[in-house]
Amino acid sequence: MIPIVAVVGGGQLARMMAAPATALGLRLRVLVESHEAAAALPAHETVVGLPADPDAIARLLAHPRPAALTWEHEHIPAEVFEAAEAAGVPARPGLHALLFAQDKIEMRTRMDALGLPNPAWAHVETEADVEAFLAVHGGHGVLKTARGGYDGKGVRVISSPAEATDWLRAAADGGPRVLIEEKVPFDRELAVLIARRPSGESRAWPTVESVQRGGVCSEVIAPAPDLPAHIAEEAAEIGRTVAESLDVTGVLAVEMFLAGDRILVNELAMRPHNSGHWTIDGAVTCQFEQHLRAVLDLPLGDTSPTAPWTVMANVLGGRRSSLTDALAEVDDAGAKVQLYGKGVRHGRKVGHVNVSAPTRDEAYDRAVTAAAIVRDGGQA
Amino acid sequence: MIPIVAVVGGGQLARMMAAPATALGLRLRVLVESHEAAAALPAHETVVGLPADPDAIARLLAHPRPAALTWEHEHIPAEVFEAAEAAGVPARPGLHALLFAQDKIEMRTRMDALGLPNPAWAHVETEADVEAFLAVHGGHGVLKTARGGYDGKGVRVISSPAEATDWLRAAADGGPRVLIEEKVPFDRELAVLIARRPSGESRAWPTVESVQRGGVCSEVIAPAPDLPAHIAEEAAEIGRTVAESLDVTGVLAVEMFLAGDRILVNELAMRPHNSGHWTIDGAVTCQFEQHLRAVLDLPLGDTSPTAPWTVMANVLGGRRSSLTDALAEVDDAGAKVQLYGKGVRHGRKVGHVNVSAPTRDEAYDRAVTAAAIVRDGGQA
Numbered sequence: 001m002i003p004i005v006a007v008v009g010g011g012q013l014a015r016m017m018a019a020p021a022t023a024l025g026l027r028l029r030v031l032v033e034s035h036e037a038a039a040a041l042p043a044h045e046t047v048v049g050l051p052a053d054p055d056a057i058a059r060l061l062a063h064p065r066p067a068a069l070t071w072e073h074e075h076i077p078a079e080v081f082e083a084a085e086a087a088g089v090p091a092r093p094g095l096h097a098l099l100f101a102q103d104k105i106e107m108r109t110r111m112d113a114l115g116l117p118n119p120a121w122a123h124v125e126t127e128a129d130v131e132a133f134l135a136v137h138g139g140h141g142v143l144k145t146a147r148g149g150y151d152g153k154g155v156r157v158i159s160s161p162a163e164a165t166d167w168l169r170a171a172a173d174g175g176p177r178v179l180i181e182e183k184v185p186f187d188r189e190l191a192v193l194i195a196r197r198p199s200g201e202s203r204a205w206p207t208v209e210s211v212q213r214g215g216v217c218s219e220v221i222a223p224a225p226d227l228p229a230h231i232a233e234e235a236a237e238i239g240r241t242v243a244e245s246l247d248v249t250g251v252l253a254v255e256m257f258l259a260g261d262r263i264l265v266n267e268l269a270m271r272p273h274n275s276g277h278w279t280i281d282g283a284v285t286c287q288f289e290q291h292l293r294a295v296l297d298l299p300l301g302d303t304s305p306t307a308p309w310t311v312m313a314n315v316l317g318g319r320r321s322s323l324t325d326a327l328a329e330v331d332d333a334g335a336k337v338q339l340y341g342k343g344v345r346h347g348r349k350v351g352h353v354n355v356s357a358p359t360r361d362e363a364y365d366r367a368v369t370a371a372a373i374v375r376d377g378g379q380a
Numbered sequence: 381m382i383p384i385v386a387v388v389g390g391g392q393l394a395r396m397m398a399a400p401a402t403a404l405g406l407r408l409r410v411l412v413e414s415h416e417a418a419a420a421l422p423a424h425e426t427v428v429g430l431p432a433d434p435d436a437i438a439r440l441l442a443h444p445r446p447a448a449l450t451w452e453h454e455h456i457p458a459e460v461f462e463a464a465e466a467a468g469v470p471a472r473p474g475l476h477a478l479l480f481a482q483d484k485i486e487m488r489t490r491m492d493a494l495g496l497p498n499p500a501w502a503h504v505e506t507e508a509d510v511e512a513f514l515a516v517h518g519g520h521g522v523l524k525t526a527r528g529g530y531d532g533k534g535v536r537v538i539s540s541p542a543e544a545t546d547w548l549r550a551a552a553d554g555g556p557r558v559l560i561e562e563k564v565p566f567d568r569e570l571a572v573l574i575a576r577r578p579s580g581e582s583r584a585w586p587t588v589e590s591v592q593r594g595g596v597c598s599e600v601i602a603p604a605p606d607l608p609a610h611i612a613e614e615a616a617e618i619g620r621t622v623a624e625s626l627d628v629t630g631v632l633a634v635e636m637f638l639a640g641d642r643i644l645v646n647e648l649a650m651r652p653h654n655s656g657h658w659t660i661d662g663a664v665t666c667q668f669e670q671h672l673r674a675v676l677d678l679p680l681g682d683t684s685p686t687a688p689w690t691v692m693a694n695v696l697g698g699r700r701s702s703l704t705d706a707l708a709e710v711d712d713a714g715a716k717v718q719l720y721g722k723g724v725r726h727g728r729k730v731g732h733v734n735v736s737a738p739t740r741d742e743a744y745d746r747a748v749t750a751a752a753i754v755r756d757g758g759q760a
Contacts, residue, residue, distance in 0.1 A: 001704060002721070019399035022422040025703060025719030025731070042402040044421045203713075284661075284714050284736070293707075302713040306686045306736070323405060324381060327673075333583075333682040334664050339405030341382070351405070356664070356686070 010037030018042035020289035192239035282310025307356030313371035390417030398422035400669035572619035662690025687736030
């Protein structure tokens with residue numbers, strides 16, 4: 001009997017689980033929105049439907065019964081977890097953990113309770129709440145919807161209560177709650193990626209630096225350059241604390257700000273994450289294999305890097321309307337291009353490039369150059 | 381339009397093309413014998429049928445038309461190439477090259493013509509031919525059927541003409557022709573793996589040592605240990621000469637004997653090859669990605685190793701009747717296990733393990749240990 005892993009969500013994260021699922025002799029059954037989803041082609045089995053559709057979830061959990069259910073995005077209704085439990089299929093990670101990736105107010109509250117370093121923040125319900133926060137934090141702050149934001153959406157830097165009015169009104173009408181955070185004058189952003197299996201073993205990859213442009217991750221540098229040992233240890237410790245305290249199984253990413261010597265938790269993702277794509281070509285075990293191992297409670301793989309430096313550069317939709325000819329134009333034999341099989345739209349993540357090299361500058365320059373050629377063509 | 385690569389043959393070599401096909405944004409359409417074939421699960425599209433079935437080949441070549449046709453074993457009727465040509469689909473490598481992997485007499489004849497080092501050999505049709513060869517080669521030789529042999533089948537060490545009678549009679553009755561080769565007192569076996577694209581670019585991986593047991597490859601050590609520079613250069617030059625002279629496109633393996641300072645060509649394989657599985661975890665570009673790049677005439681990837689040593693150990697069918705529990709028992713986080721999704725039969729290749737390490741002994745011991753646990757369980 002081939003073990004089946006069921007995945008909710010058909011984007012590139014599910015797509016990139018297919019290769020290690022094949023290598024490990026597993027069968028990957030993926031719930032995709034349509035046959036055009038990024039994961040539909042390489043998935044070993046597909047169920048077409050939405051996470052909110054009970055019939056689709058029933059087919060995802062049907063005989064032969066999956067050994068585990070996991071997901072590749074956080075927009076998963078609680079009913080999916082109830083259906084999994086009723087079917088006797090362990091959901092990993094579970095709903096208790098997902099909550100902290102779904103809801104930023106729940107997450108901040110829990111980070112505070114665990115004594116982990118948060119930016120100053122407040123749940124705001126009125127303009128007066130916002131005004132009070134701004135008054136003690138230098139007149140500006142970062143307004144966020146507690147749920148539903150990603151890649152810069154649901155996030156807004158404000159300096160007056162009036163800029164919060166629409167979201168506060170929506171929250172009062174039953175929309176997502178709103179929080180405000182201090183605008184951290186950070187020097188750079190770090191991410192810790194860690195995997196944990198139900199029986200307790202956990203393994204982290206080296207902490208990386210994530211370079212953002214316009215609220216979207218542009219490049220990831222592994223390892224994070226020039227990180228003082230005590231900072232690296234603190235970041236790793238935060239990752240371990242979150243994984244264990246929240247009882248996460250699978251891969252977890254903790255995004256952090258580094259401001260001088262101060263580390264602050266920014267966001268959690270309880271799934272493979274863009275900050276870990278470098279591991280596909282730059283580590284002994286990639287995050288997608290590790291996630292499958294973790295959710296099946298198999299021994300975790302070695303997270304050591306295979307090169308001094310690996311840089312991942314995202315390919316966002318640009319001048320090319322199709323990526324079909326891109327590979328022919330990349331003039332760098334060591335640039336590892338991964339395409340997601342998605343239609344190109346401006347700014348949409350449609351692929352990435354990894355480059356490993358003996359120096360950071362070389363890895364960075366080559367990855368960025370190759371990604372630009374994939375995105376825009378040779379005139380980039 | 382997603383480029384389609386059509387593959388004849390549904391074994392583990394086609395199976396391992398699926399992961400890089402996904403990464404490169406391709407669609408892999410595979411002709412499989414049945415839905416239980418190793419490649420059936422990860423293939424992006426399957427056509428069920430045999431290479432000798434014109435209807436199956438027509439479906440393999442049907443709209444949307446593949447950008448290239450390739451194959452993962454040598455048992456391909458000429459009609460497949462005719463059908464591809466009629467459909468306007470380039471077959472890579474082509475029939476002119478395949479011949480030398482299909483037929484050992486054609487291969488030996490061509491190696492001689494190219495001035496490449498062959499063992500002494502002769503096409504034999506009668507027992508008298510055999511007797512004459514044995515008389516001048518120390519009384520023993522290696523008898524081979526020109527076609528159809530693999531993994532020790534179709535090969536027999538003999539010391540009297542009577543031991544050749546059955547194959548000679550079969551040849552006279554229209555069966556495969558028979559040749560005899562000197563029994564080379566070789567010290568070890570080497571393999572050169574090289575990829576070549578139609579526009580001419582070729583790239584070779586470092587020459588490896590292949591360790592055989594019972595006529596079947598047991599381990600591959602990359603790079604081949606303690607290889608004198610002039611031997612390494614001669615091996616690489618043989619690879620280049622074969623690839624160019626025979627106009628091979630795709631990945632080509634040349635297996636060689638090393639006897640003292642003497643290199644001799646043993647066999648050719650014009651496809652990804654067991655001796656190249658180490659590249660999946662031990663080189664910047666693995667043989668399966670390179671094969672896809674080569675048959676699509678895309679720029680070839682970097683063939684540099686990512687570790688000082690990588691050892692591949694084959695998993696042959698052993699005490700376990702199912703490999704489902706094997707992964708839970710491998711107690712080596714750096715052992716990269718690849719399972720082929722095939723039913724276990726004694727001696728059948730059902731997977732492999734790669735281990736990269738700073739020393740050869742460490743890589744070898746760990747790979748062999750992990751492969752034994754996958755094969756037989758923890759008591760191995």
